[in-house]
């Protein structure tokens with residue numbers, strides 16, 4: 117069933133929450149990381165290997181087309197690679213010192229170049245890790261260059277435990293760092309939670325029943341203390357939890373989820389909720405909200421609504437609207453950001469994704485409308 | 496590698512079935528055509544780009560008197576303290592660097608415009624202001640002494656003239 121589910125989801129190989137909604141399957145069916153993102157399982161690999169406007173076979177790469185999985189040594193090793201480049205104008209329009217209106221330059225930024233490996237040590241113990249080489253050139257404050265964890269998983273029915281450098285599970289994991297959900301409108305240039313955020317700690321995941329999943333973890337703050345230094349200090353304890361229900365309306369072929377998250381770290385308290393509805397070949401509609409508060413009276417509320425519709429498995433239309441507001445009594449200021457993004461996920465060849473997007477970002481001080489392009493290559 | 500058979504049992508098309516579908520030459524050419532038209536639309540989309548800054552254009556030469564016993568300048572009572580203000584339409588961050596000195600800079604990091612009033616920290620030992628967003632560092636004159644390695648052009652931070660005799664002073668935009 118997993119292979120079928122992932123095959124239907126093949127419209128993108130990205131760890132996109134909409135895929136899980138469309139097919140009603142867990143991220144862990146296609147990704148080694150139960151949160152989704154990064155290294156693919158053999159099913160995840162297979163499901164994307166033939167999806168593209170043009171297949172590898174059609175361009176004469178028969179061997180690549182026929183590759184059955186991404187495993188070596190009788191399935192003991194799983195290998196993968198993700199690379200993402202973004203071409204966009206980053207930063208804000210502003211007045212130059214000479215009184216000219218300056219539009220930020222369009223730059224090509226390597227966001228990810230990450231080889232990944234998972235080793236099955238025994239039937240119940242595995243080790244997984246990846247290193248994002250692109251962070252050597254460009255990284256955000258609090259962004260972790262690597263993740264690495266040991267996982268104990270005795271069976272699908274039992275909870276599993278991961279220990280190492282992992283991302284505390286909150287909300288849905290969107291591999292798009294331009295989203296407002298984890299940004300700070302009081303400081304638009306710096307994500308409150310950095311992309312590829314990881315901390316040292318342990319997390320338990322339960323996915324034993326098809327209608328419920330739950331995660332709970334304990335971590336030591338290090339990277340969060342860099343990206344949100346106003347609220348979190350190095351060494352602060354992070355506790356996090358997420359609960360998701362997965363109702364399936366089988367008569368209508370609809371999948372859905374509804375859930376909530378909680379995170380406490382130092383002075384920061386975060387509460388979130390996520391809800392979504394999807395149908396195979398039809399698309400997905402999802403909404404998410406994140407509310408944070410600090411002891412120093414910094415309040416933020418961010419929400420987004422996202423719709424996607426596949427015209428073809430390799431050509432998916434999508435649009436989202438986001439809004440983020442924040443206020444702080446210390447500097448006696450408040451801020452607001454809205455973002456409108458419309459674009460396409462286009463897979464010209466299997467393992468190659470192009471994502472042209474039109475983005476309009478507005479704050480109280482400026483507005484920037486631009487086109488941007490993301491290129492994602494993976495194995 | 497018995498997976499191909501397993502997947503066929505599960506209803507997933509086998510490799511052969513996929514090859515049949517993919518070999519339709521006409522479909523292949525249509526796809527190429529679709530890609531070419533999408534490419535032709537690109538200049539249209541680029542034409543939709545725009546940038547706006549709200550509020551009036553900053554005016555140079557405007558002066559503002561300040562008093563560190565009064566808001567919003569009270570944080571300047573302590574060395575390392577920062578205050579933000581607007582002079583002639585220019586956002587300004589002021590930093591108390593020593594017992595006798597206050598410096599003023601544009602409250603916009605020249606890298607990606609993070610507000611230094613929120614992200615900047617003054618190192619009293621090195622006499623440098625660093626931006627917490629991506630690590631740019633500026634000396635007391637605003638000269639960039641360290642810059643993120645991301646291909647953007649190293650740019651100095653605009654500094655403004657301040658006269659200060661505690662507890663009052665003047666900043667000139």
Ligand code: FES
Nearest residue numbers: 604606607626629
């Ligand atoms: S905005 Fe200041 S270093 Fe990037």
